[in-house]
Amino acid sequence: ESYSYLKPNDKVTILSCSPILKTVCNVQKISKVLESFDVFESKFTDVEFNSPNINVVVCDVDSVDVENKIVKTDKGGFSFDYLSICSGAKPNVIKSSNNFIGIRDTDSILDLKDRLENSKRILIVGNGGIALELVHEIKGCEIVWSIKDKHIGNAFFDKDASNFLFKSKQEQKEKQDSNDNDSEIMIKENNNTGTISNSSVYKNESGSALGPQWYSKYNFNQNQMVDSVNANLNIEYETIVTEIYDNDDSKESNNFINQQNFKNESEKKWPIYAKLNNGNVYGCDFIISATGVIPNSNVLLKNRKPSEHVALSKENALVVSEQMETSIKDIYAAGDVCSVEWNDSKVWFQMRLWSQARIMGRYAAQCIAKQSVKGTKDEDNLEEICTSFEFELFAHATKFFGFKVIMLGLYNGQGLDLSNQEQYQIYTREILGEQYVKVILENGKLIGSLLIGNTDLEETFENLILNHIDLSRYGPEILNPEIDIEDYFD
Ligand SMILES: Cc1cc2nc3c(=O)[nH]c(=O)nc-3n(C[C@H](O)[C@H](O)[C@H](O)COP(=O)(O)OP(=O)(O)OC[C@H]3O[C@@H](n4cnc5c(N)ncnc54)[C@H](O)[C@@H]3O)c2cc1C
């Protein structure tokens, strides 16, 4: 859509194995780099209708004939001047078995919903975005959650923020019972705790998910009575799955089951069993592998000649240049399939997210459009639209455990030696059950912030990061709720 907006007379063909395309709506600019939007699925005919020069072919892409610039599919070949590969990624399912599933697209979510209808116990492996959302959404069945870490949500949160999220679910529930409107505000500086008590109560509406709302369309709660933190949640911290047995009557699985001194017979009837490295064994209806993704780069790797070198990252993603071009001329890539290694902004890093796929797709379109007019009279006016500004600052707006979550810059000190308290100061402020604010300063300048709840600080903190403002004279006061920080830095 971005390309056809820039070059409405060029022909754009989308090759997709599914007739349903993900597009966005309700885009709201929160700040310079933060947007909230809803992802919805539209029939490809709607996309064609909105942009007459786009046509969609539902097909399976098999490979690319680089020399003749033809994409090979099960519906024949498609020649191109420029190709952008946006084939995404697939779930990194750590074992293949009918009772061991990954979550990716609508089909996998419908499959999950069907399975849950009659499930009594499931095992979730992994401790990132999907696992957090599943644990929050699935109620009415026992969940065993195996995580490699000491705290939940490690792919997004450090221990402090993770504890806030987890404790807050409980706090929110107790708060609904009592009408107490005094809230304790804790400002912590490098783990020293100073407390300012404050009667102002922050409003905490739980708005709709900023991100994909993949779960809000499906009700995973078989019985509404269970409260918001699943009563039957058993978290196995610092564990990994070491053995898996399908109860398929094989000699191996029968031996395994008989070796376990299960207390009652029903424990011998589960469809699948997992053994953890702490020796615990769990039978369950099925296992969800929420263990990251593997980029779908194979479409470009297949049938490559030695002379057609494809630069790959360590996760097998297509490395792209500052113009989003792969190592093969006129072939670009965007989204989960690619690896952005050109970015020299200290406060941006790649995470496989819708918010990033969106900016990459838009930027790749600008780069291809610019390349397509190189050396012509149109070159200049396309020059200035091609801006990689959105790669200046990592910015992600989403929702976890019912809380709005905004991540800005190196919000977890990614790649920094935070033990150096000369160079780095970390201040946090929390109102249990309502909001959590963390800022990381490097030599007095803000380089990252995590905002949970409705803090309304995102725009101010984004500006402070982008403008490298020196905050050293404020110290922990920067988080004092009595100070209207926007006034300081308007
Ligand atoms: C359960 C879940 C929840 C998520 N929640 C969030 C969230 O809240 N916020 C967020 O920012 N991100 C979220 N993500 C991540 C987000 O979905 C991805 O980062 C984003 O979809 C990547 O976009 P993409 O276009 O690169 O890939 P995709 O959206 O995966 O699109 C790739 C497309 O290519 C097609 N394709 C692949 N191979 C072929 C082929 N050989 N031939 C033809 N077509 C092919 C696929 O069918 C698909 O339509 C979530 C991911 C999952 C799995």
Ligand SMILES: NC(=O)C1=CN([C@@H]2O[C@H](COP(=O)(O)OP(=O)(O)OC[C@H]3O[C@@H](n4cnc5c(N)ncnc54)[C@H](O)[C@@H]3O)[C@@H](O)[C@H]2O)C=CC1
């Ligand atoms: N609200 C949001 O922003 C959401 C974003 N997403 C994105 O979608 C993508 C897929 O999500 P996830 O699968 O949750 O990936 P993830 O990258 O968020 O988390 C993967 C988790 O699995 C763990 N893991 C990896 N291999 C493992 C193994 N063998 N055994 C045990 N644990 C293992 C990792 O340590 C990590 O905790 C990610 O890019 C994620 O960022 C997903 C859901 C919500």
